[in-house]
Amino acid sequence: MKDKQLIVNAIKNGTVIDHIPAKSLFKVITILGLQQINNQITFGTGLESKKLGSKAIIKIADRYFLDEEINKIALVAPQAKLNIIRDYEVIEKRVVEVPDHIQGIVKCVNPKCITNNEDIKTKFTVVTKNEVALKCHYCEKITDQDRIVII
Amino acid sequence: MLNKSLVSITDYSKDDYLKILQIAAEFEKNPSQKLLDGKIVATLFFEPSTRTRLSFESAVNRLGGRIIGFSDANSSSVTKGETLKDTIKMVTNYVDLIVMRHPLEGAARYASEVANVPVINAGDGANQHPTQTLLDLYSIRKTQNKLEDLNVFMIGDLKYGRTVHSLLMAMSNFNPTFFFISPDELKMPNEYKIFLDHHNIKYYEYREFMPIISEADIIYMTRVQKERFSDPIEYEKTKNAYVLSNHMLENTRSNMKILHPLPRVNEISLDVDENPKAYYFTQALNGVFVRQAIITSVLGMK
Numbered sequence: 112m113k114d115k116q117l118i119v120n121a122i123k124n125g126t127v128i129d130h131i132p133a134k135s136l137f138k139v140i141t142i143l144g145l146q147q148i149n150n151q152i153t154f155g156t157g158l159e160s161k162k163l164g165s166k167a168i169i170k171i172a173d174r175y176f177l178d179e180e181i182n183k184i185a186l187v188a189p190q191a192k193l194n195i196i197r198d199y200e201v202i203e204k205r206v207v208e209v210p211d212h213i214q215g216i217v218k219c220v221n222p223k224c225i226t227n228n229e230d231i232k233t234k235f236t237v238v239t240k241n242e243v244a245l246k247c248h249y250c251e252k253i254t255d256q257d258r259i260v261i262i
Numbered sequence: 263m264l265n266k267s268l269v270s271i272t273d274y275s276k277d278d279y280l281k282i283l284q285i286a287a288e289f290e291k292n293p294s295q296k297l298l299d300g301k302i303v304a305t306l307f308f309e310p311s312t313r314t315r316l317s318f319e320s321a322v323n324r325l326g327g328r329i330i331g332f333s334d335a336n337s338s339s340v341t342k343g344e345t346l347k348d349t350i351k352m353v354t355n356y357v358d359l360i361v362m363r364h365p366l367e368g369a370a371r372y373a374s375e376v377a378n379v380p381v382i383n384a385g386d387g388a389n390q391h392p393t394q395t396l397l398d399l400y401s402i403r404k405t406q407n408k409l410e411d412l413n414v415f416m417i418g419d420l421k422y423g424r425t426v427h428s429l430l431m432a433m434s435n436f437n438p439t440f441f442f443i444s445p446d447e448l449k450m451p452n453e454y455k456i457f458l459d460h461h462n463i464k465y466y467e468y469r470e471f472m473p474i475i476s477e478a479d480i481i482y483m484t485r486v487q488k489e490r491f492s493d494p495i496e497y498e499k500t501k502n503a504y505v506l507s508n509h510m511l512e513n514t515r516s517n518m519k520i521l522h523p524l525p526r527v528n529e530i531s532l533d534v535d536e537n538p539k540a541y542y543f544t545q546a547l548n549g550v551f552v553r554q555a556i557i558t559s560v561l562g563m564k
Contacts, residue, residue: 221367223365223366223367223387223388224366224367224368225346225364225366225367225368225369225371225372225386226368228366229345229346229347229372230345231372247368248368248371249367249368249369249371249372250366250367250368250386250387250389251270251367251368251389251390252367252389253453
Protein backbone atom coordinates (compact mmCIF):
# COMPACT_ATOMS: atom_id res chain seq x y z
CA MET A 112 0.00 0.00 0.00
CA LYS A 113 1.20 3.35 -0.91
CA ASP A 114 2.03 5.69 1.95
CA LYS A 115 -0.39 8.51 2.05
CA GLN A 116 0.63 11.55 3.96
CA LEU A 117 -1.01 14.88 4.43
CA ILE A 118 1.73 17.36 4.37
CA VAL A 119 1.13 20.51 6.23
CA ASN A 120 2.99 23.15 4.38
CA ALA A 121 5.52 25.32 6.02
CA ILE A 122 4.23 28.83 6.39
CA LYS A 123 5.81 31.75 4.63
CA ASN A 124 5.26 34.32 7.36
CA GLY A 125 3.81 33.92 10.80
CA THR A 126 4.22 32.08 14.09
CA VAL A 127 4.65 28.41 14.92
CA ILE A 128 3.87 27.40 18.48
CA ASP A 129 5.45 24.07 19.33
CA HIS A 130 5.66 21.88 22.44
CA ILE A 131 2.11 22.47 23.59
CA PRO A 132 0.89 19.58 25.77
CA ALA A 133 -1.77 17.83 23.64
CA LYS A 134 -4.40 18.23 26.33
CA SER A 135 -3.87 22.00 26.38
CA LEU A 136 -4.24 22.62 22.65
CA PHE A 137 -7.77 23.94 22.75
CA LYS A 138 -7.04 26.00 25.83
CA VAL A 139 -4.19 27.68 23.95
CA ILE A 140 -6.54 28.34 21.03
CA THR A 141 -9.04 29.91 23.40
CA ILE A 142 -6.49 32.01 25.27
CA LEU A 143 -5.05 33.43 22.05
CA GLY A 144 -8.53 33.99 20.64
CA LEU A 145 -7.68 32.08 17.46
CA GLN A 146 -11.34 31.23 16.81
CA GLN A 147 -11.97 34.88 16.13
CA ILE A 148 -9.30 35.56 13.53
CA ASN A 149 -9.44 34.84 9.83
CA ASN A 150 -5.80 33.97 9.28
CA GLN A 151 -4.82 30.58 7.89
CA ILE A 152 -4.26 28.33 10.89
CA THR A 153 -3.19 24.71 10.93
CA PHE A 154 -2.75 22.58 13.97
CA GLY A 155 -1.76 19.06 14.77
CA THR A 156 -2.19 17.18 17.99
CA GLY A 157 -1.39 13.77 19.42
CA LEU A 158 2.11 14.11 17.99
CA GLU A 159 4.90 12.15 19.57
CA SER A 160 7.12 14.08 21.94
CA LYS A 161 9.95 12.85 24.12
CA LYS A 162 9.47 15.71 26.57
CA LEU A 163 5.68 15.88 26.76
CA GLY A 164 4.55 12.38 25.71
CA SER A 165 1.93 13.78 23.41
CA LYS A 166 2.20 17.27 22.02
CA ALA A 167 0.41 19.69 19.79
CA ILE A 168 1.61 22.31 17.34
CA ILE A 169 -0.12 25.37 15.91
CA LYS A 170 0.91 27.33 12.82
CA ILE A 171 -0.62 30.74 12.35
CA ALA A 172 0.08 32.50 9.09
CA ASP A 173 0.72 36.22 8.95
CA ARG A 174 0.31 36.74 12.66
CA TYR A 175 2.87 37.73 15.29
CA PHE A 176 2.29 38.02 19.01
CA LEU A 177 3.38 40.48 21.64
CA ASP A 178 5.11 39.03 24.70
CA GLU A 179 2.18 39.90 26.94
CA GLU A 180 -0.20 38.08 24.61
CA ILE A 181 1.87 34.97 24.27
CA ASN A 182 2.87 34.77 27.92
CA LYS A 183 -0.73 34.11 28.81
CA ILE A 184 -0.40 30.59 27.39
CA ALA A 185 2.36 29.83 29.90
CA LEU A 186 -0.38 28.89 32.36
CA VAL A 187 -1.37 25.85 30.28
CA ALA A 188 1.72 25.31 28.13
CA PRO A 189 4.75 26.37 30.18
CA GLN A 190 7.22 24.62 27.85
CA ALA A 191 5.80 26.05 24.64
CA LYS A 192 8.33 27.36 22.13
CA LEU A 193 7.66 29.90 19.45
CA ASN A 194 9.26 30.07 16.06
CA ILE A 195 8.86 33.39 14.33
CA ILE A 196 8.86 32.84 10.58
CA ARG A 197 9.63 35.34 7.89
CA ASP A 198 9.99 34.26 4.28
CA TYR A 199 10.08 30.56 5.28
CA GLU A 200 13.01 31.15 7.63
CA VAL A 201 12.95 30.92 11.40
CA ILE A 202 14.24 34.36 12.32
CA GLU A 203 13.65 34.12 16.06
CA LYS A 204 12.89 31.51 18.69
CA ARG A 205 11.08 32.44 21.86
CA VAL A 206 10.05 30.70 25.03
CA VAL A 207 7.04 31.67 27.10
CA GLU A 208 7.29 33.09 30.55
CA VAL A 209 4.58 33.14 33.23
CA PRO A 210 3.60 36.82 33.66
CA ASP A 211 3.45 38.57 37.05
CA HIS A 212 -0.21 39.48 36.69
CA ILE A 213 -3.08 37.80 34.92
CA GLN A 214 -6.34 39.42 33.91
CA GLY A 215 -9.31 37.45 32.68
CA ILE A 216 -8.41 34.01 31.24
CA VAL A 217 -8.56 32.12 34.55
CA LYS A 218 -11.52 31.47 36.82
CA CYS A 219 -11.04 31.92 40.56
CA VAL A 220 -11.26 28.60 42.38
CA ASN A 221 -13.30 30.07 45.25
CA PRO A 222 -17.06 29.67 44.65
CA LYS A 223 -17.72 32.44 47.19
CA CYS A 224 -15.49 34.90 45.31
CA ILE A 225 -17.30 37.97 44.01
CA THR A 226 -15.91 37.26 40.51
CA ASN A 227 -17.87 34.00 40.40
CA ASN A 228 -21.07 35.75 41.37
CA GLU A 229 -21.07 38.99 39.40
CA ASP A 230 -19.89 39.87 35.93
CA ILE A 231 -16.36 40.94 36.85
CA LYS A 232 -13.10 40.32 35.01
CA THR A 233 -10.82 38.20 37.20
CA LYS A 234 -7.42 39.53 38.27
CA PHE A 235 -4.59 37.55 39.80
CA THR A 236 -1.09 38.10 41.07
CA VAL A 237 1.24 35.23 40.22
CA VAL A 238 2.79 34.20 43.55
CA THR A 239 4.88 31.27 42.31
CA LYS A 240 5.92 30.49 38.76
CA ASN A 241 7.44 26.98 38.64
CA GLU A 242 4.32 25.43 40.15
CA VAL A 243 1.97 28.20 39.15
CA ALA A 244 -0.07 29.64 42.03
CA LEU A 245 -2.37 32.60 41.47
CA LYS A 246 -3.64 34.90 44.21
CA CYS A 247 -7.02 36.41 43.50
CA HIS A 248 -6.97 40.23 43.60
CA TYR A 249 -10.49 40.19 45.06
CA CYS A 250 -10.97 37.29 47.48
CA GLU A 251 -7.21 36.74 48.11
CA LYS A 252 -7.55 32.96 47.78
CA ILE A 253 -4.93 30.91 45.94
CA THR A 254 -5.76 29.06 42.73
CA ASP A 255 -3.00 26.50 42.16
CA GLN A 256 -1.76 24.83 39.01
CA ASP A 257 -4.00 21.77 39.25
CA ARG A 258 -7.12 23.80 39.71
CA ILE A 259 -6.63 26.35 36.95
CA VAL A 260 -9.77 26.57 34.84
CA ILE A 261 -9.64 28.70 31.70
CA ILE A 262 -12.69 30.88 31.21
CA MET B 263 -4.06 57.94 53.98
CA LEU B 264 -6.33 60.44 52.26
CA ASN B 265 -9.19 58.85 50.32
CA LYS B 266 -7.61 55.44 50.60
CA SER B 267 -10.02 52.60 51.14
CA LEU B 268 -9.34 50.00 53.84
CA VAL B 269 -10.23 46.62 52.38
CA SER B 270 -7.54 44.26 53.58
CA ILE B 271 -5.22 44.39 56.59
CA THR B 272 -2.33 44.17 54.10
CA ASP B 273 -3.40 47.50 52.56
CA TYR B 274 -1.78 49.15 55.57
CA SER B 275 1.87 49.14 56.58
CA LYS B 276 3.26 48.81 60.08
CA ASP B 277 3.52 52.62 60.22
CA ASP B 278 -0.13 52.93 59.22
CA TYR B 279 -1.14 50.53 62.03
CA LEU B 280 0.80 52.54 64.56
CA LYS B 281 -0.67 55.78 63.32
CA ILE B 282 -4.22 54.43 63.61
CA LEU B 283 -3.52 53.18 67.14
CA GLN B 284 -2.19 56.58 68.13
CA ILE B 285 -5.24 58.39 66.75
CA ALA B 286 -7.51 55.84 68.46
CA ALA B 287 -5.82 56.59 71.79
CA GLU B 288 -6.65 60.28 71.28
CA PHE B 289 -10.30 59.38 70.65
CA GLU B 290 -10.33 57.27 73.78
CA LYS B 291 -9.34 60.36 75.78
CA ASN B 292 -11.84 62.55 73.95
CA PRO B 293 -14.47 60.45 72.12
CA SER B 294 -16.82 63.26 71.09
CA GLN B 295 -15.09 65.26 68.38
CA LYS B 296 -17.52 66.56 65.77
CA LEU B 297 -15.20 66.05 62.82
CA LEU B 298 -17.91 64.54 60.62
CA ASP B 299 -20.28 67.49 60.94
CA GLY B 300 -22.18 67.70 57.65
CA LYS B 301 -20.84 64.36 56.40
CA ILE B 302 -22.91 61.29 55.54
CA VAL B 303 -21.68 57.72 55.96
CA ALA B 304 -23.39 54.71 54.37
CA THR B 305 -23.45 51.46 56.33
CA LEU B 306 -24.32 48.82 53.76
CA PHE B 307 -24.80 45.48 55.50
CA PHE B 308 -25.62 42.89 52.85
CA GLU B 309 -25.62 40.37 55.67
CA PRO B 310 -26.52 41.12 59.26
CA SER B 311 -23.79 41.82 61.81
CA THR B 312 -25.26 43.65 64.74
CA ARG B 313 -22.05 44.12 66.71
CA THR B 314 -19.95 45.49 63.88
CA ARG B 315 -22.71 47.73 62.56
CA LEU B 316 -23.51 49.24 65.96
CA SER B 317 -19.83 49.83 66.62
CA PHE B 318 -19.43 51.72 63.33
CA GLU B 319 -22.65 53.65 63.84
CA SER B 320 -21.61 54.59 67.35
CA ALA B 321 -18.26 55.80 65.98
CA VAL B 322 -19.96 57.92 63.28
CA ASN B 323 -22.43 59.36 65.78
CA ARG B 324 -19.69 60.31 68.21
CA LEU B 325 -18.00 62.10 65.31
CA GLY B 326 -21.19 64.03 64.61
CA GLY B 327 -21.83 62.41 61.21
CA ARG B 328 -25.08 61.13 59.75
CA ILE B 329 -25.77 57.57 58.69
CA ILE B 330 -27.84 56.08 55.89
CA GLY B 331 -27.92 52.42 54.94
CA PHE B 332 -29.46 49.02 55.51
CA SER B 333 -28.84 46.25 57.97
CA ASP B 334 -29.53 43.25 55.76
CA ALA B 335 -29.86 42.61 52.05
CA ASN B 336 -33.60 41.91 52.31
CA SER B 337 -34.27 45.57 52.89
CA SER B 338 -32.23 46.67 49.86
CA SER B 339 -32.72 46.44 46.13
CA VAL B 340 -30.48 43.35 46.05
CA THR B 341 -33.72 41.39 46.38
CA LYS B 342 -34.81 42.96 43.08
CA GLY B 343 -31.70 41.58 41.43
CA GLU B 344 -29.57 44.72 41.43
CA THR B 345 -25.86 44.05 41.02
CA LEU B 346 -23.36 45.10 43.66
CA LYS B 347 -21.83 47.47 41.12
CA ASP B 348 -25.10 49.33 40.60
CA THR B 349 -25.83 49.52 44.33
CA ILE B 350 -22.40 51.00 44.99
CA LYS B 351 -22.56 53.38 42.01
CA MET B 352 -25.88 54.67 43.31
CA VAL B 353 -24.86 55.00 46.96
CA THR B 354 -21.58 56.67 46.06
CA ASN B 355 -23.62 59.71 44.90
CA TYR B 356 -25.19 60.17 48.30
CA VAL B 357 -22.37 59.78 50.80
CA ASP B 358 -18.81 60.68 51.77
CA LEU B 359 -17.81 57.19 52.91
CA ILE B 360 -19.08 53.63 52.55
CA VAL B 361 -18.81 51.01 55.29
CA MET B 362 -19.85 47.62 53.98
CA ARG B 363 -20.27 44.00 55.03
CA HIS B 364 -20.95 41.42 52.33
CA PRO B 365 -21.23 37.61 52.34
CA LEU B 366 -19.08 37.23 49.19
CA GLU B 367 -15.30 37.37 49.36
CA GLY B 368 -13.70 40.20 47.42
CA ALA B 369 -16.92 42.24 47.42
CA ALA B 370 -15.33 45.13 49.31
CA ARG B 371 -12.29 45.28 46.99
CA TYR B 372 -14.61 45.39 44.01
CA ALA B 373 -16.76 48.07 45.64
CA SER B 374 -13.65 50.16 46.33
CA GLU B 375 -12.84 50.06 42.61
CA VAL B 376 -16.35 51.07 41.60
CA ALA B 377 -16.98 53.75 44.24
CA ASN B 378 -15.92 57.39 44.03
CA VAL B 379 -15.67 57.58 47.83
CA PRO B 380 -13.49 55.51 50.20
CA VAL B 381 -14.75 52.09 51.25
CA ILE B 382 -14.12 50.49 54.63
CA ASN B 383 -14.50 46.72 54.63
CA ALA B 384 -16.55 45.56 57.62
CA GLY B 385 -16.15 41.92 56.60
CA ASP B 386 -16.31 40.13 53.24
CA GLY B 387 -17.27 36.50 53.75
CA ALA B 388 -14.42 34.49 55.25
CA ASN B 389 -11.83 36.82 53.75
CA GLN B 390 -11.02 40.06 55.60
CA HIS B 391 -12.24 42.14 58.51
CA PRO B 392 -9.44 44.68 58.93
CA THR B 393 -11.12 46.95 61.48
CA GLN B 394 -11.41 43.96 63.82
CA THR B 395 -7.69 43.33 63.45
CA LEU B 396 -6.83 46.94 64.22
CA LEU B 397 -8.98 46.93 67.34
CA ASP B 398 -7.29 43.67 68.36
CA LEU B 399 -3.89 45.34 67.95
CA TYR B 400 -5.11 48.31 69.95
CA SER B 401 -6.33 46.04 72.75
CA ILE B 402 -3.07 44.12 72.81
CA ARG B 403 -0.98 47.26 73.00
CA LYS B 404 -3.20 48.85 75.60
CA THR B 405 -3.05 45.84 77.92
CA GLN B 406 0.62 44.98 77.39
CA ASN B 407 2.00 48.51 76.87
CA LYS B 408 3.79 47.17 73.81
CA LEU B 409 3.27 45.07 70.70
CA GLU B 410 6.75 43.57 70.40
CA ASP B 411 7.96 40.17 71.62
CA LEU B 412 4.67 38.82 72.98
CA ASN B 413 3.52 35.23 73.37
CA VAL B 414 0.21 35.10 71.52
CA PHE B 415 -2.03 32.06 72.04
CA MET B 416 -4.68 31.42 69.42
CA ILE B 417 -7.23 28.87 70.53
CA GLY B 418 -10.11 27.11 68.78
CA ASP B 419 -10.96 27.28 65.09
CA LEU B 420 -7.73 28.34 63.43
CA LYS B 421 -8.67 26.98 60.04
CA TYR B 422 -11.68 29.10 59.15
CA GLY B 423 -11.29 31.97 61.60
CA ARG B 424 -10.52 35.05 59.53
CA THR B 425 -9.85 37.11 62.66
CA VAL B 426 -6.93 34.92 63.69
CA HIS B 427 -5.50 34.94 60.16
CA SER B 428 -5.57 38.72 59.89
CA LEU B 429 -4.23 39.14 63.41
CA LEU B 430 -1.40 36.75 62.59
CA MET B 431 -0.44 38.84 59.54
CA ALA B 432 -0.60 42.12 61.43
CA MET B 433 1.21 40.88 64.57
CA SER B 434 3.99 39.45 62.41
CA ASN B 435 5.38 42.98 62.23
CA PHE B 436 6.16 42.85 65.94
CA ASN B 437 8.22 39.71 66.47
CA PRO B 438 5.65 37.61 68.33
CA THR B 439 5.81 33.93 69.27
CA PHE B 440 2.60 32.16 68.31
CA PHE B 441 1.04 29.19 70.05
CA PHE B 442 -1.67 27.58 67.93
CA ILE B 443 -4.03 25.37 69.91
CA SER B 444 -6.77 23.61 67.98
CA PRO B 445 -8.29 20.24 67.15
CA ASP B 446 -6.58 18.48 64.22
CA GLU B 447 -9.49 19.27 61.92
CA LEU B 448 -9.17 23.01 62.52
CA LYS B 449 -5.42 23.58 62.47
CA MET B 450 -3.78 26.76 61.17
CA PRO B 451 -3.60 26.42 57.36
CA ASN B 452 -0.20 25.80 55.79
CA GLU B 453 -0.13 29.04 53.83
CA TYR B 454 0.07 30.98 57.11
CA LYS B 455 2.78 28.74 58.52
CA ILE B 456 4.77 29.25 55.33
CA PHE B 457 4.28 33.00 55.75
CA LEU B 458 5.65 32.80 59.32
CA ASP B 459 8.60 30.68 58.20
CA HIS B 460 9.45 33.30 55.57
CA HIS B 461 9.41 36.01 58.22
CA ASN B 462 11.39 33.96 60.76
CA ILE B 463 8.61 34.03 63.30
CA LYS B 464 8.42 31.23 65.86
CA TYR B 465 5.23 29.22 66.26
CA TYR B 466 4.21 26.06 68.06
CA GLU B 467 1.19 23.84 67.58
CA TYR B 468 -0.67 22.05 70.37
CA ARG B 469 -3.90 20.19 70.88
CA GLU B 470 -4.32 21.31 74.50
CA PHE B 471 -3.51 24.59 76.17
CA MET B 472 -3.41 23.73 79.88
CA PRO B 473 0.19 22.44 79.97
CA ILE B 474 1.50 25.70 78.46
CA ILE B 475 -1.02 28.32 79.58
CA SER B 476 1.47 29.93 81.99
CA GLU B 477 3.49 31.16 78.97
CA ALA B 478 0.69 33.30 77.53
CA ASP B 479 0.67 37.10 77.33
CA ILE B 480 -2.44 37.14 75.14
CA ILE B 481 -5.04 34.41 74.77
CA TYR B 482 -7.12 34.94 71.67
CA MET B 483 -10.17 32.67 71.86
CA THR B 484 -12.39 31.75 68.92
CA ARG B 485 -15.56 29.79 68.53
CA VAL B 486 -15.35 26.10 67.52
CA GLN B 487 -18.43 25.71 65.36
CA LYS B 488 -20.18 22.40 64.98
CA GLU B 489 -20.75 22.86 61.25
CA ARG B 490 -16.98 22.93 60.65
CA PHE B 491 -16.64 19.25 61.55
CA SER B 492 -17.12 16.52 58.98
CA ASP B 493 -17.65 14.01 61.79
CA PRO B 494 -20.19 14.99 64.49
CA ILE B 495 -18.68 12.48 66.93
CA GLU B 496 -15.36 14.23 66.58
CA TYR B 497 -17.07 17.52 67.45
CA GLU B 498 -18.66 16.08 70.59
CA LYS B 499 -15.29 14.74 71.69
CA THR B 500 -13.38 17.97 71.12
CA LYS B 501 -15.84 20.75 71.93
CA ASN B 502 -15.04 20.81 75.65
CA ALA B 503 -11.29 20.77 75.14
CA TYR B 504 -11.40 24.39 73.94
CA VAL B 505 -13.43 25.95 76.71
CA LEU B 506 -11.75 28.36 79.10
CA SER B 507 -12.99 28.51 82.70
CA ASN B 508 -11.88 30.60 85.62
CA HIS B 509 -10.02 27.90 87.57
CA MET B 510 -7.72 27.37 84.56
CA LEU B 511 -6.34 30.90 84.93
CA GLU B 512 -4.65 30.35 88.30
CA ASN B 513 -1.12 29.91 86.97
CA THR B 514 -1.26 32.50 84.22
CA ARG B 515 0.95 35.59 83.99
CA SER B 516 -0.25 38.71 85.78
CA ASN B 517 -0.18 40.71 82.54
CA MET B 518 -2.13 38.06 80.62
CA LYS B 519 -5.39 39.14 78.98
CA ILE B 520 -8.11 37.14 77.23
CA LEU B 521 -9.41 38.48 73.93
CA HIS B 522 -12.33 37.25 71.86
CA PRO B 523 -13.82 38.84 68.70
CA LEU B 524 -17.36 38.02 69.98
CA PRO B 525 -20.00 36.68 69.81
CA ARG B 526 -19.08 34.10 72.39
CA VAL B 527 -21.14 30.95 72.72
CA ASN B 528 -19.69 28.64 75.35
CA GLU B 529 -15.93 28.74 74.72
CA ILE B 530 -15.37 31.12 77.63
CA SER B 531 -17.29 30.20 80.80
CA LEU B 532 -19.33 32.96 82.38
CA ASP B 533 -17.25 32.71 85.55
CA VAL B 534 -14.28 34.16 83.63
CA ASP B 535 -16.12 37.45 83.01
CA GLU B 536 -15.41 38.78 86.50
CA ASN B 537 -11.72 37.92 86.32
CA PRO B 538 -9.62 41.04 85.61
CA LYS B 539 -7.84 39.02 82.92
CA ALA B 540 -11.04 38.93 80.87
CA TYR B 541 -10.76 41.75 78.37
CA TYR B 542 -13.27 40.94 75.61
CA PHE B 543 -15.94 43.50 76.55
CA THR B 544 -13.41 46.32 76.83
CA GLN B 545 -11.99 45.06 73.54
CA ALA B 546 -15.41 45.71 71.96
CA LEU B 547 -15.44 49.23 73.43
CA ASN B 548 -12.00 49.85 71.94
CA GLY B 549 -13.60 49.01 68.60
CA VAL B 550 -15.45 52.32 68.65
CA PHE B 551 -12.28 54.39 69.17
CA VAL B 552 -10.37 52.43 66.55
CA ARG B 553 -13.20 52.86 64.04
CA GLN B 554 -13.30 56.61 64.77
CA ALA B 555 -9.58 56.65 63.98
CA ILE B 556 -10.00 54.64 60.78
CA ILE B 557 -12.94 56.72 59.51
CA THR B 558 -11.17 60.05 60.07
CA SER B 559 -7.91 58.75 58.57
CA VAL B 560 -9.59 57.36 55.48
CA LEU B 561 -11.32 60.71 54.98
CA GLY B 562 -8.00 62.51 55.32
CA MET B 563 -8.99 64.36 58.48
CA LYS B 564 -6.35 62.90 60.75
